[in-house]
Amino acid sequence: MADVVALTAPARPESVRVARQVVARVAADLEFPYDEVDDLRLAVDEACAYLLSLDPPGSTLGVRITTSRGRLEVVASTNARLEGWPPAETPESLAWQILSALVDEAAFETDAAGPAIRLRKRRPDRKA
Amino acid sequence: MTETRGPKTSLGEEDEAELFARAAEDPAAREQLAERYSPLARYLARRLAGRGEPVEDLVQVAHVGLLSAIDRFDPSREVKFSTFATTTIVGELKHHFRDTGWAVRVPRRLQEMGLKLSRLVPELSHELGRSPTIKEIAKRADLSEEEVLEAMDSQQAYTAVSLDAPFDEGSSPAETLGSEDETLGLMDAWASVAPAIRQLPARERRILYLRFFRGQSQTEIAEELGISQMHVSRLLARTLERLRVNLG
Numbered sequence: 001m002a003d004v005v006a007l008t009a010p011a012r013p014e015s016v017r018v019a020r021q022v023v024a025r026v027a028a029d030l031e032f033p034y035d036e037v038d039d040l041r042l043a044v045d046e047a048c049a050y051l052l053s054l055d056p057p058g059s060t061l062g063v064r065i066t067t068s069r070g071r072l073e074v075v076a077s078t079n080a081r082l083e084g085w086p087p088a089e090t091p092e093s094l095a096w097q098i099l100s101a102l103v104d105e106a107a108f109e110t111d112a113a114g115p116a117i118r119l120r121k122r123r124p125d126r127k128a
Numbered sequence: 129m130t131e132t133r134g135p136k137t138s139l140g141e142e143d144e145a146e147l148f149a150r151a152a153e154d155p156a157a158r159e160q161l162a163e164r165y166s167p168l169a170r171y172l173a174r175r176l177a178g179r180g181e182p183v184e185d186l187v188q189v190a191h192v193g194l195l196s197a198i199d200r201f202d203p204s205r206e207v208k209f210s211t212f213a214t215t216t217i218v219g220e221l222k223h224h225f226r227d228t229g230w231a232v233r234v235p236r237r238l239q240e241m242g243l244k245l246s247r248l249v250p251e252l253s254h255e256l257g258r259s260p261t262i263k264e265i266a267k268r269a270d271l272s273e274e275e276v277l278e279a280m281d282s283q284q285a286y287t288a289v290s291l292d293a294p295f296d297e298g299s300s301p302a303e304t305l306g307s308e309d310e311t312l313g314l315m316d317a318w319a320s321v322a323p324a325i326r327q328l329p330a331r332e333r334r335i336l337y338l339r340f341f342r343g344q345s346q347t348e349i350a351e352e353l354g355i356s357q358m359h360v361s362r363l364l365a366r367t368l369e370r371l372r373v374n375l376g
Binding site: 038 | 259281
């Protein structure tokens with residue numbers, strides 16, 4: 001059974017900080033180690049910043065965190081227009097390169113609100 | 129020099145190399161390159177915007193950075209220009225923030241907690257043989273978990289949307305690129321490097337990320353990770369070597 005934590009905030013830089021801290025807290029509760037928590041924070045930061053940089057920008061930023069059994073998924077979305085989404089040359093884009101280095105899976109998607117980015121990360125198994 | 133204006137065609141890589149070769153003497157070539165990469169400058173300016181300053185000012189600063197990158201670019205180095213330009217432009221934007229006072233100072237309390245963590249986390253990692261949980265760190269540091277997470281957040285010197293720490297006083301964008309000539313050759317293949325990077329241990333990935341996407345110097349990375357600059361240098365060299373081997 002998966003748990004969901006979701007937040008909706010204005011599409012502003014301050015909201016990205018809120019999202020970062022919420023994701024870090026949820027990851028810490030799942031006992032993700034320090035480095036992985038940090039990677040997740042950075043990935044959420046990049047994903048949200050990218051969505052906020054769309055032109056013209058949306059007015060809200062949504063972040064939905066789903067957790068189950070040591071797996072964490074974050075879907076960040078914004079209500080910007082879908083024209084030009086997903087960005088062409090996705091594997092080449094700086095944002096995608098950063099994201100794919102920080103998490104297990106990263107994908108540009110569309111959800112009910114508009115452009116979205118999905119991130120997935122597994123807690124590394126701990127040896128005794 | 130005359131130019132035929134026809135329908136827009138995409139420039140091949142050879143044409144671009146030619147433009148760079150001519151850019152020093154030919155303002156028209158320089159102009160073409162600037163136009164071509166203007167979207168990149170605008171994208172970076174918007175990414176780093178926030179806190180109410182006018183985006184158009186930042187776009188101008190970003191374009192100054194772009195022109196500087198065009199002038200300094202050495203195509204023979206096998207670095208993708210977009211990567212080189214990104215580092216230069218971001219450096220220019222950060223200098224602008226520092227000079228115009230937009231950088232927000234981190235409160236002393238958080239700075240101290242951050243320093244404590246940067247010492248404790250590597251210690252604890254070494255003892256446990258793995259990256260510690262937030263709970264374990266909080267216990268060792270005698271802080272609440274909230275404080276640990278807060279300190280972690282404030283330690284992040286460069287983020288995509290806000291700038292919470294002053295840019296390194298001594299370094300220019302050129303210096304942040306460093307003199308690792310061989311390693312810059314990797315940047316061209318960055319897209320194919322990403323999967324290999326995911327295989328790396330977390331700390332090595334973080335060093336690569338800080339070096340090549342945040343443009344941090346080895347000293348800055350060393351401070352952030354709580355290890356010596358020599359150690360960062362060795363880890364970086366080893367990691368890049370490992371990636372080169374993986375890429376064949």
